[in-house]
Amino acid sequence: MHETNSFKKGLRVEIDSVPYMMLEVEFVRPGKGQAFTRVKMRNMLTGNVLSRTFKSGEKLPPADIIELDMQFLYNTNDVYHFMDNKSYEQHEITKEKLSDSSWRWLTDGMQTAVTLFNGRPIAIALPNFSVLVVEHCEPGGKGDTVTNATKPATLQTSAVIQVPLFVKEGDKVRVDTRTGLYVDRIK
Amino acid sequence: MIHTSTPTASERVKLLKKRSWFIKRVRHFFDALGYLEVDTPCLTRYPASEVYIDPICAYPFSQNNPYFLVTSPEYYMKRLLLNGSGAIYQIGSVFRRFEKGKMHSPEFTMLEWYAPAYSYQKIMQETADFLKFTLEVSKVEFMSFANCFKEFIDIDILGKDRGKVNIQLSDKITQIDKSAKVPALDFHEKLDYLMSFYIQPKLGKNLPIILYDFLIEPGTLAKPNKDDMTAARFEAYYHGIEISNGFLELTSHLKITKSLLKANEVRKQKKFLLWPIDDDFLQEMKNELSPTAGVALGIDRLLALTMGKEHINQVRNFSLN
Numbered sequence: 001m002h003e004t005n006s007f008k009k010g011l012r013v014e015i016d017s018v019p020y021m022m023l024e025v026e027f028v029r030p031g032k033g034q035a036f037t038r039v040k041m042r043n044m045l046t047g048n049v050l051s052r053t054f055k056s057g058e059k060l061p062p063a064d065i066i067e068l069d070m071q072f073l074y075n076t077n078d079v080y081h082f083m084d085n086k087s088y089e090q091h092e093i094t095k096e097k098l099s100d101s102s103w104r105w106l107t108d109g110m111q112t113a114v115t116l117f118n119g120r121p122i123a124i125a126l127p128n129f130s131v132l133v134v135e136h137c138e139p140g141g142k143g144d145t146v147t148n149a150t151k152p153a154t155l156q157t158s159a160v161i162q163v164p165l166f167v168k169e170g171d172k173v174r175v176d177t178r179t180g181l182y183v184d185r186i187k
Numbered sequence: 188m189i190h191t192s193t194p195t196a197s198e199r200v201k202l203l204k205k206r207s208w209f210i211k212r213v214r215h216f217f218d219a220l221g222y223l224e225v226d227t228p229c230l231t232r233y234p235a236s237e238v239y240i241d242p243i244c245a246y247p248f249s250q251n252n253p254y255f256l257v258t259s260p261e262y263y264m265k266r267l268l269l270n271g272s273g274a275i276y277q278i279g280s281v282f283r284r285f286e287k288g289k290m291h292s293p294e295f296t297m298l299e300w301y302a303p304a305y306s307y308q309k310i311m312q313e314t315a316d317f318l319k320f321t322l323e324v325s326k327v328e329f330m331s332f333a334n335c336f337k338e339f340i341d342i343d344i345l346g347k348d349r350g351k352v353n354i355q356l357s358d359k360i361t362q363i364d365k366s367a368k369v370p371a372l373d374f375h376e377k378l379d380y381l382m383s384f385y386i387q388p389k390l391g392k393n394l395p396i397i398l399y400d401f402l403i404e405p406g407t408l409a410k411p412n413k414d415d416m417t418a419a420r421f422e423a424y425y426h427g428i429e430i431s432n433g434f435l436e437l438t439s440h441l442k443i444t445k446s447l448l449k450a451n452e453v454r455k456q457k458k459f460l461l462w463p464i465d466d467d468f469l470q471e472m473k474n475e476l477s478p479t480a481g482v483a484l485g486i487d488r489l490l491a492l493t494m495g496k497e498h499i500n501q502v503r504n505f506s507l508n
Binding site for chain 2: 032035054055
């Protein structure tokens, strides 16, 4: 159990079967009275941030959270399959559980860090950039020299992003997975 | 996180000089008033009986014989008063377990002074004078603790119908704190909660403010007022930070004993660790103290306020982490 005095940024605890990560911890005590610890924390399942106040001495159980390096193998419809780099054990994650829509940038063989809560995957962290094939886009406007003009393109993962007009079907493009924005075209 | 960045050598020297200058000014204030500077031990056989303050254990003689680091020099200084020391002050380190935060450190520098024969008015005025001198402000404001609750949250905490007051406090907490889930709180804890998170940040915005007539709390050796609900105890705040706490001292041996026992009883109810009661102190208190007023003040907080720093580690020469 974690007592209030060991609360700190980054500590992961479980409240009502939900894992939370502490973002900010503030110790407050009125002159002679009861001390409180106010914690801002993120629900690791939904990403929502909430603040809670604890009396000094209150205890919370640690959240059973581990992060494992895994390789993305393939997906069948909405089920994504990963393999633990060390144990070769396979894990399945459904699309809806892939918070922040990381499924959009997953390519076969990609190295990821998967967060497991009580042994079940709840989130994955991707490399900052992912290279994906453009499956569909309208032909670029010929002779169009307007610089910042873009058009929608559907990628191999069925994600849709904005790309410059010169990008063609079959091109490989690099996407920043943190922002979901086009970076450049790979020759 | 400003406070964790390592200060440069020249910043350290600057701080050393600033602290030294500041503490000289503090001494100057009390020396000029005829106070005697004293120094009492950091180690003590028994900790002070406080509901919400925990001591740090130390083992100076043997592994099975715990002593404690003082959480304040109060008991030692009162023993000096009984020996006829007259008006005394002390500047030194005190230690409190598990206190860490922007304005908390397990070790901090405390100023404590005792003035025999002072009235409640006189000790509050002297505290105000000290704040004017050290903070270089023209005026200090005063407000009673109960009025403070009326002013900020519109609740009469001294209301005759205690049940109603209790409900009003709970409603207020839910009303102002929708997002934060609040733990189960008793009456005093509700006051502490509202004070900590709602009222205190607004106190002393422009000028330091002294709140007086706090409610009677177990373990605090403050003299109760005639109304039997409040005590002759005050706290000073500036820019939302509590810097000082003072009171007219309980002098009766019986009442002091009862207060210490009550503090332990409350700790027991709250399932806190129980510490032994200071028998050495209680024995000496049998020769009752003459009326005395006393004040404790956090030097690091005061210095942080004068230097515009947000964390007391920024004004201590070394910080523990």
